[in-house]
Amino acid sequence: MWKRVRRGGRPHRGTVPPVDLCDLCAVTLPADHAVRCLVPDSSCASARGGRADGLRLLTACGEEHLEELREAYRRRPFVEEELWAAKVAQVLGPGPHALTVAELARRTGLHEPEIHRAVVWHNRRLREAREHPGP
Ligand SMILES: [Zn+2]
Structure with a gap:
């Protein structure tokens, strides 16, 4: 019997859905369930530079934790x-x-x-x- 091989040469083992961590409580959650926003943060330099410099992408498990994180960065001086x-x-x-x-x-x-x-x-x-x- 021939072994089925997916493109890319690896046998199919099922895909693992991407996961994310809440920046506040560190709970793991499916990436498509996370809520995100960009906030100003002068400690954050992007490898690509330009408009991404000074912006941090926040990830949270829900709107409540996202708002707590957003508030912390609002108070942080730029x-x-x-x-x-x-x-x-x-x-x-x-x-x-x-x-x-x-x-x-x-x-x-x-x-x-x-x-x-x-x-x-x-x-x-x-x-x-x-x-x-x-x-
Ligand atoms: Zn959380």
């Missing part, structure tokens, strides 16, 4: 330097940093003064975290 720092961190990645400011500017699309302000913001935030560690 800090341009934080967004620029997120873009710089995305370009630098976890490895050793050997880029010049001019190269960083080219890769992030930021102006050099914005990169300097982002670095100052980032360093001040690190200092504050060291001086006032969280719980």
